[in-house]
Amino acid sequence: SPARDPVADLRRVAFLLERSLESTYRVKAFRTAAAALGALPPDDVALLASTGALRSIKGIGERTASVIEQSVAGHEPDYLIELAERTGGRLAHGGDDLRAALRGDLHSHSDWSDGGSPIAEMATTAADLGHAYTALTDHSPRLTVANGLTPQRLRRQLDVVAEVNEQFDDFRLLTGIEVDILTDGTLDQNDELLGRLDVVVASVHSELRMPSEAMTRRMIAAIRNPHTDVLGHCTGRYVIDRQYGSSSLAGRTRGGKARPPSSFDAAAVFAACAQAGVAVEINSRPERLDPPLALLRRAVADGCLFSIDTDAHAPGQL
Numbered sequence: 001s002p003a004r005d006p007v008a009d010l011r012r013v014a015f016l017l018e019r020s021l022e023s024t025y026r027v028k029a030f031r032t033a034a035a036a037l038g039a040l041p042p043d044d045v046a047l048l049a050s051t052g053a054l055r056s057i058k059g060i061g062e063r064t065a066s067v068i069e070q071s072v073a074g075h076e077p078d079y080l081i082e083l084a085e086r087t088g089g090r091l092a093h094g095g096d097d098l099r100a101a102l103r104g105d106l107h108s109h110s111d112w113s114d115g116g117s118p119i120a121e122m123a124t125t126a127a128d129l130g131h132a133y134t135a136l137t138d139h140s141p142r143l144t145v146a147n148g149l150t151p152q153r154l155r156r157q158l159d160v161v162a163e164v165n166e167q168f169d170d171f172r173l174l175t176g177i178e179v180d181i182l183t184d185g186t187l188d189q190n191d192e193l194l195g196r197l198d199v200v201v202a203s204v205h206s207e208l209r210m211p212s213e214a215m216t217r218r219m220i221a222a223i224r225n226p227h228t229d230v231l232g233h234c235t236g237r238y239v240i241d242r243q244y245g246s247s248s249l250a251g252r253t254r255g256g257k258a259r260p261p262s263s264f265d266a267a268a269v270f271a272a273c274a275q276a277g278v279a280v281e282i283n284s285r286p287e288r289l290d291p292p293l294a295l296l297r298r299a300v301a302d303g304c305l306f307s308i309d310t311d312a313h314a315p316g317q318l
Helices: 006-019 024-038 042-050 062-072 078-087 096-101 119-128 151-165 191-196 212-223 246-250 266-276 293-301
Strands: 133-136 172-180 199-203 279-283 306-309
Touching: 006 024, 006 062, 006 078, 006 119, 024 062, 042 062, 062 078, 119 133, 119 151, 119 172, 151 172, 151 191, 172 191, 212 266, 266 279, 266 293, 279 293
Parallel strands: 133 172, 172 199, 279 306
Antiparallel strands: none
């Protein structure tokens, strides 16, 4: 049988599980096994698989060992075949021309903040999907619940991104941040660091129920900041996307509930974006779908630029 890469098969299983919104626990089992296996010489993997000793390796369990054994034997693992048939198809119909024209993604997270996978894993998956670029935009320090990056951690991350980019010829991981827009409209990171980044996505994550007038002032101040490139998920809403069923998605929204959009003067905010050349993000996370279509149409009419993003917190969400 032709040789297969068991690490790649484990990663593919994890990707398909994430893509179909399976539990984080199940996904982690396959990503942990892939990392454990990747640290071993191939000859050792072959020996362990042939002697049934894979389960002695920390991080490899019954289901993951079965996948590895079939892969090492040159067979596509049964579980991977089953998953691919069940979840590997199209998530939606239409938009093929637009999807083909999409070159990259300017909003993604790694395990440096509240994402689930290492930077290199996110970059490799984006490259595998055919992207020319993806921006790594982990959270800023004020968002402690998401393990936001202090200036010191962000500086270290820039070095890691440079190392990751050495692995690729035709893909680039852009440096970036999803920076909190504070209540007075300032950005939650120092200017020197923001000036070093390729992409700055500015988003509201707190005080989402501010009065409309105050929220409008707050957003416009951030839009006018010369470091801001993209206005992230402008209304902050969470929706229950019915294509996944409310029960499966509810556990993945904050508190398991939908959240209404923030109130602000859309005409003023979009005019500021158009004037400053700041892109309005089309946040494609099933939980968000932000902005709503009525606001999106308004932003188009107002001449705004757009950034079509996944806000992915895991490879399978890319």
